Amino acid sequence: MNESSSPPAAGYRAAAAAGTQMFDLVEELYPICRSITGDGVRETLRRVSERLPLTVHEVPSGTAAFDWTIPDEWNVRDGYVADLAGNRVIDFQAHNLHVLNYSEPVDRVVTREELFEHLFTLPDRPDWIPYRTSYYNRNWGFCASANQAAELTDDEYRVVVDADLEPGSLTYGEYLKRGRSEEEVLISCHVCHPSLVNDNLSGIALATELARTLEGLDTHYSYRFLFVPGTIGSIAWLSRNEAQTAKIHCGLVVVCVGDAGAFSYKKSRRGDTVIDRAVLNVLTTTAPDHKVIEFYPYGYDERQYCSPGFDLAVGSLSRTTHGEYPEYHTSADDLSFVSAEQLAGSLDTYLQVIEVLECDRRYLNLSPKCEPQLGKRGLYGAVGALDQQPIDVMTILWVLNLSDGEHSLLDISERSGIAFRDLQRAVGALLASDLLAPADSAVTDVARIGGGSGQ
8 A cells, every 4th residue: 555645525436425324323223222231232242243253252241240230131022101091191102211110010000199109201302202211220110101191090000021131141242353453452442322312322333334334444443333222232242252451542432423513532440542533533634513521420331441450541432422412312313313424424533533544654854954945846835635635735834844763653743733644645745755654563454445525
């Protein structure tokens, strides 16, 4: 491959096609009722496996995972609240959020008062169904819109949850794309939510497409993709792969990447790791309205990867983050809330971050004593690099001045404020003019995959 790295706009596949494929996967997975265990997770991973060669693992109930224990497996077939004439007034078949996730099986007649002790609504969003769980506290229950609840005026109702809650296993999927180095970049998403799209079918779809994009490329780093149930899944993986974590160079937790909001980045626990620098470098130059969130020990699985016993360099890159959009954990987080276009833009941002990780190299100025004459080499003024786009002379001068074998391109980008990709294009021109040489031997194909929507 050539050392220049300004990717063409359609560098890996048309962005629109990638966005459509991701949305198609979201749409296919949307009806499945998922939880932290059970057949919904297995079916989801089976469908991802049709696109990506996943290895699927089963961890038996009762297995210790640090301070946690793998819970009993939950599978639900049906659930409803019916009046005594048999009319279903709340129905799992209409929307799988209607049954409290991990509800115990139940089949009996209850008073209206007892029903309402087990009924969850959103009074401020009367048309929406909330998403509620009871993973580790045995309970039964239902979720409904406040408007539905207001119509429940009978004295008694029959409540039925047709489910199994018994020993089984927890299921997660894993895919390793091997690079030339055993050092790994971890990409993790959660697969435990039922019919919720932005959180986190969008993350599953993006992780799948990102893995498919990288699998045929020559990369320096290896890339480990985890499709795990939230919290307990990452804890289970870490407990079973503690030695493996020494190879993790950095990573990202993929969540909420399909909505139309600005990008948000939650830093790793240390806050100044290579992934923090790479993500913020990309967002600073491509998404100036982005939001930076300092690490705090709550949220998604980054808090497990960043727990003090591991302290991995793992952040979380999303659009509108959890809890900051009203549709979060409600039935309004549906297929209308995300778009193929936004998914494509998120994928492109992830690819740019990977491009920085893969292509952040040190170079040596081969004419370091005073400034070389650029004009006689065709490098002064509005000249074209290998992709025929003009290169700013100031960009060339920054690369030459800091290419002393000590400063990487990321260092130069941070100091100069010049976009990483623009520095890469200048590097290509300087290499072609024999003014620059690599200070290391890393070579990567990743520079070929960029482009996309640029959103």
